[in-house]
Amino acid sequence: MPDDARPCPCGSGLTSRWRNDARGIPLARVCPKCEEQKLSGYRPEVLTDGNYDADEPIDD
């Protein structure tokens, strides 16, 4: 079931979707209005490099 049709929690009222990191881990729900702002809080490699160093170990 797609989970991409909810209003964004930022309050814009726009449809939001999950933005995943380079490993496919959901980071945050974003809409076109707040995506850039929310993603600016993450290191670039988290979004682009699946081999980034995580702060916490991940079992997979």
Ligand SMILES: [Zn+2]
């Ligand atoms: Zn938003």
